[in-house]
Amino acid sequence: MSAVSGQQVSLALDANGGDHGIDVTLPAALEALSQEPELNITLVGVVDDIEDRVDFASHPRLKWVAAESVLAADAGPVAAIRKGAGSGTGWAIQMVADKAADACVSAGNTAALVALGVKRLGVLPGLRRPALMSDIPCEGGMTSVLDLGANLDVDARQLMQFAIMGVEARTLQGGPPPRVGLLNVGHEEGKGHAVVQEAHGLLRELPLNYVGFIEGHDIYAGKADVAVCDGFAGNLLLKSSEGLARMLFNELKDVFRHDFRSRCAGLLAKPALRSMLEQLDPGKHNGAPLLGLAGVVVKSHGSADATAMVHAIREAMREAQRQVPDRIKEAIQRYGAGEST
Amino acid sequence: MSAVSGQQVSLALDANGGDHGIDVTLPAALEALSQEPELNITLVGVVDDIEDRVDFASHPRLKWVAAESVLAADAGPVAAIRKGAGSGTGWAIQMVADKAADACVSAGNTAALVALGVKRLGVLPGLRRPALMSDIPCEGGMTSVLDLGANLDVDARQLMQFAIMGVEARTLQGGPPPRVGLLNVGHEEGKGHAVVQEAHGLLRELPLNYVGFIEGHDIYAGKADVAVCDGFAGNLLLKSSEGLARMLFNELKDVFRHDFRSRCAGLLAKPALRSMLEQLDPGKHNGAPLLGLAGVVVKSHGSADATAMVHAIREAMREAQRQVPDRIKEAIQRYGAGEST
Numbered sequence: 001m002s003a004v005s006g007q008q009v010s011l012a013l014d015a016n017g018g019d020h021g022i023d024v025t026l027p028a029a030l031e032a033l034s035q036e037p038e039l040n041i042t043l044v045g046v047v048d049d050i051e052d053r054v055d056f057a058s059h060p061r062l063k064w065v066a067a068e069s070v071l072a073a074d075a076g077p078v079a080a081i082r083k084g085a086g087s088g089t090g091w092a093i094q095m096v097a098d099k100a101a102d103a104c105v106s107a108g109n110t111a112a113l114v115a116l117g118v119k120r121l122g123v124l125p126g127l128r129r130p131a132l133m134s135d136i137p138c139e140g141g142m143t144s145v146l147d148l149g150a151n152l153d154v155d156a157r158q159l160m161q162f163a164i165m166g167v168e169a170r171t172l173q174g175g176p177p178p179r180v181g182l183l184n185v186g187h188e189e190g191k192g193h194a195v196v197q198e199a200h201g202l203l204r205e206l207p208l209n210y211v212g213f214i215e216g217h218d219i220y221a222g223k224a225d226v227a228v229c230d231g232f233a234g235n236l237l238l239k240s241s242e243g244l245a246r247m248l249f250n251e252l253k254d255v256f257r258h259d260f261r262s263r264c265a266g267l268l269a270k271p272a273l274r275s276m277l278e279q280l281d282p283g284k285h286n287g288a289p290l291l292g293l294a295g296v297v298v299k300s301h302g303s304a305d306a307t308a309m310v311h312a313i314r315e316a317m318r319e320a321q322r323q324v325p326d327r328i329k330e331a332i333q334r335y336g337a338g339e340s341t
Numbered sequence: 342m343s344a345v346s347g348q349q350v351s352l353a354l355d356a357n358g359g360d361h362g363i364d365v366t367l368p369a370a371l372e373a374l375s376q377e378p379e380l381n382i383t384l385v386g387v388v389d390d391i392e393d394r395v396d397f398a399s400h401p402r403l404k405w406v407a408a409e410s411v412l413a414a415d416a417g418p419v420a421a422i423r424k425g426a427g428s429g430t431g432w433a434i435q436m437v438a439d440k441a442a443d444a445c446v447s448a449g450n451t452a453a454l455v456a457l458g459v460k461r462l463g464v465l466p467g468l469r470r471p472a473l474m475s476d477i478p479c480e481g482g483m484t485s486v487l488d489l490g491a492n493l494d495v496d497a498r499q500l501m502q503f504a505i506m507g508v509e510a511r512t513l514q515g516g517p518p519p520r521v522g523l524l525n526v527g528h529e530e531g532k533g534h535a536v537v538q539e540a541h542g543l544l545r546e547l548p549l550n551y552v553g554f555i556e557g558h559d560i561y562a563g564k565a566d567v568a569v570c571d572g573f574a575g576n577l578l579l580k581s582s583e584g585l586a587r588m589l590f591n592e593l594k595d596v597f598r599h600d601f602r603s604r605c606a607g608l609l610a611k612p613a614l615r616s617m618l619e620q621l622d623p624g625k626h627n628g629a630p631l632l633g634l635a636g637v638v639v640k641s642h643g644s645a646d647a648t649a650m651v652h653a654i655r656e657a658m659r660e661a662q663r664q665v666p667d668r669i670k671e672a673i674q675r676y677g678a679g680e681s682t
Contacts, residue, residue, distance in 0.1 A: 149526045152534040216584055217580045221588070232574055233577045236524055237577050243560060244585055245585065248586070255617050256613075262613045264609055268605055268609070269602075
C-alpha cells in the first residue's frame, strides 16, 4: 500500500471470476493498460490457452500467474475458505496481502470475496467486518451506497463505521465534505427501528457532514453523497433499481418500435437517448470497493462486460493511489469509532 | 363485511389526509362514484366550506361527516392513538369497525393508520401485526410486495403470514395461483440471514405456489406475483424505485428538449411514451391495502392526485366485495400459520 497518485500501481485481476471469465477479463486488462500508463496488471487464474490468447512479449505491463483451481460461482464463505486459496480469487487477494500487488479486482462471488478478504488480508483495527460500497447515478452525480450485502445483520456501531468508511472512500473523488445520510423509512426523529435510531445518535456526535435520515427516493434525488444502510436492505435496493432500470430501458426500446411514427422518433432521438442510458444505467457504474480490509479489494459485477470491468479496474487503481485503507484506519481511530473503544 | 362482488359497497374516505386534502379527496370521490354505480362514499374530515364545494343534493351516493380534528401529517402511533379518534382518519376506521362502512381509504400517515387500525379494528385471529402491500409494475404485469413499512423488525413466522395475506389479497385479481417469492440477497439455499432462512423453511411446507428466494431485480422481471420482505427493506425498495423512475422520466424529458432533432423526436414519440410512463410509474399504482386487520383499510400515497386516489378507492371497493379480511382469517387458520398454533 505504498502507491500514491501519479505512481505505478500493480493490480491483481481474478481472470476467471464473473459470467464471462477470461473473455472479459483479458480484453478489459488490455484496455485498462492502454488507458492508464501507470498501471501494471497480473492476471491470475486457470486458462489453458492463455498463451494463444495474448502475446505477453508485446504487453510488458501484463503478467500471467497460473492458479490451481477455479472457485465455483456459487461458492459460499465456507467453500471459499476451504478451496479458495488456490483459485484466481484467492491468489489475487493473497498478492495484495503479500504486497505483491497494490489492489485486486474480482468478478467472483461476493460472499467468497468477503470471506477470503477477511481471512487473507484481515479487517482494519477496530472494525468488525468489511462493507461493500457502490456508486449509483442520481440527479446531478452519484450517490455512494453501503453496505450492499456483506453484512446482513448490523448494529448501530457498524452503521457508524460504514459512514466513516464511505466518507473516506468518497473523499477521493474530490469536492466538499461528502454529505452522509442514514437510510430509513422516514425523515422524522423517532422513525425507524432501534438500530437506526441508535446509529442516528452516534452519527450526530461525529464531525461528519451528517444530513440525518434519508429515504429511498432521496438517493436518486441526490440528497446525500454517502448513503448508509444494512446489507440486506442495500442489496435489495441496488438490485431492484438495476431491475427497474433494465425494465424501463426495454420498454423504451419497445416504444420506438411501436409504429412508423415511433420508429422515426427513435432514429432521431437515438444519440441523445444512448448518452442518457449510458449515464443512468446503475449496472454501468461497475466496481464496488470492499471497504474495511487491510488492502484494496474491488468487486466487479458478475455480468460485467469489458467496458464495465475497466471501470472496476480504474476504481481499484484510484483507491490504491489514495491509500484508502490507511485513511479508513486513521479515521476510525481519530473518531474513536472502533469496536474496542 | 357482508358485501360481495356486484353488491353495494359503502366506503369511508378520510377527507383531510395527504398533501392536498379535500382538493384531491372530493374530486376523487365524485369521479369514483361516477365510475362505480355500486359505490357509496362518506367523506369524513374537517372542511369548513364543504357545502360551498359540493352540492350533496345532486350526489345522493356522497355523504359528509364532520370530524372534530385533523391528524398532523407527521403524527406517530402515540399521537394517533391519543388524538386520532376525532380525526377523519380515526372516524373513517371507526366506521368500518362499527359496520357503518365496508372499507376505508386514507392518504394520512402510515404509522398513524396502522396504530388506529390495530386499536379500532383489531388484528385478525392468529396474526401479530398488519402488513402494508402495494402493487408495483413489472414485465408483463404487476408484483404485489409486502411489507412496505408497517413492520420494521419481523420474524420468520410473520414473513410466512405476509405470504399468506399477500396470496389471499392477490387472488382477487384472478388468474392461476399466485407465485410467492421471498426477497433475499441471493437465490441459493443458505443465502441470507437467519430470519429469511427460517421463513424459507416454513414457506416450503405450505401448499402455496412458492418459488423460493427472489432478488431485487426479479421483482421487475416478473418472477413472482407476491414478493415478501420485512418492512424496512420493502419501504426502501419501493421508495428508491419511485425515486429512480422519477429521475429517469425527468432525464427522458430533458433528452427530448436537447436540440431541434430531439424535440422533433419527442413530438413524434409523445403518445407512445406517455402510455409507457402511465403504465410503468410505480407512483401511479396507488392504493396499498393494510392486510391483517379485521376490516378493509387502504392507504393512499400522500402525494396522490385525484386519478391516483380513485385507484385507491376502487382497490378498497374490490377488497370489500371479495371480503379479503375473511379470506385471510380463514387461510391463516387453514394453514395453522397463526401465532398461537
